Amino acid sequence: MRASDRAYAALRQDIVDWRLPPGTVLGEVEQSERLGVSRTPLREALSRLSADGLAAPHSGRGVVVTGISLDTVAELFELRQALECKSAALAAVRGNEPVFRSLAVRFRAAGELIGTAATDSDRGGYYSLVAELDAAIDDAAANTYLTQALGNVRLHLARVRRLAKDNPERLLETAGEHATIAAAVATGDPDLAGAAVSVHLHKSLEHLRSARIAAPEITTSKRRTTP
Structure with missing residues (x-):
C-alpha cells in the first residue's frame, strides 16, 4: 500500500x-x-x-x-433517501430472492446480537449484518455509479452513527426495519422496497435529531460547525 x-x-x-x-x-x-x-x-x-x-x-x-450540524445531517439524509430508495428498487427487480429472504430471517433473529452487547464496539456482529445487506443491495442493483455515490454517503453516516450513541431499543427497531427492507426486496416489488427504505430513513433521522440532546457536538446550523 x-x-x-x-x-x-x-x-x-x-x-x-x-x-x-x-x-x-x-x-x-x-x-x-x-x-x-x-x-x-x-x-x-x-x-x-x-x-x-x-x-x-x-x-x-x-x-x-x-463539524456536524443538524442541517448537514438533514442534507445527508435527503441524498440518502434518493440513492438508497433507488438502489433498493433496482435490487428488487434484479436481485436474487433467496439471498434477501435469508437476510430478512437473520435480521428478525438479530436481537441476540444486540441484546448481549454491552457497548457500541461489541455490536460489531449486528453492524456487519447491516453492511452485508448494503452489499447485497449494491450487488443486485448493479449500478457502479450508484454504488460509488452511496459509498461516500455511508462514510459520513458511520461518523454520525457513532456520535448518536445508538441504544439497544433503537437498534432492535432498526433490525425490524432492515428485515422489512430485505423482505420487500425479495418480493421483487420496487415500489414496496423503496417504501420500506423510506420508512427506515425517516425513523433514523428522527432518532438522530432527538439524540442531539445527548450529543451536543451536533450543532444546530452549518455555520456553527465551521472551525
Whole structure:
C-alpha cells in the first residue's frame, strides 16, 4: 500500500471513530510523525479527506476536521433517501430472492446480537449484518455509479452513527426495519422496497435529531460547525 493510501485510511478511520473530533487541526508535522510518512504523501491524504468532506482548509490553521450540524445531517439524509430508495428498487427487480429472504430471517433473529452487547464496539456482529445487506443491495442493483455515490454517503453516516450513541431499543427497531427492507426486496416489488427504505430513513433521522440532546457536538446550523 502506498504511503498516501495508508495515511488516508488511518486518518479517515480516526475521524469516523471520533479519535480526531471536529475542529482538530491536522498539522502536517504532527500527523507525519504520528503516521510514519513524509509530508508529501500526507498532503495527498489530506486532499482526499477534503474531497470526502471529512476535512477542510481553514485560513491560518491549515486543514481541520469538519463539524456536524443538524442541517448537514438533514442534507445527508435527503441524498440518502434518493440513492438508497433507488438502489433498493433496482435490487428488487434484479436481485436474487433467496439471498434477501435469508437476510430478512437473520435480521428478525438479530436481537441476540444486540441484546448481549454491552457497548457500541461489541455490536460489531449486528453492524456487519447491516453492511452485508448494503452489499447485497449494491450487488443486485448493479449500478457502479450508484454504488460509488452511496459509498461516500455511508462514510459520513458511520461518523454520525457513532456520535448518536445508538441504544439497544433503537437498534432492535432498526433490525425490524432492515428485515422489512430485505423482505420487500425479495418480493421483487420496487415500489414496496423503496417504501420500506423510506420508512427506515425517516425513523433514523428522527432518532438522530432527538439524540442531539445527548450529543451536543451536533450543532444546530452549518455555520456553527465551521472551525
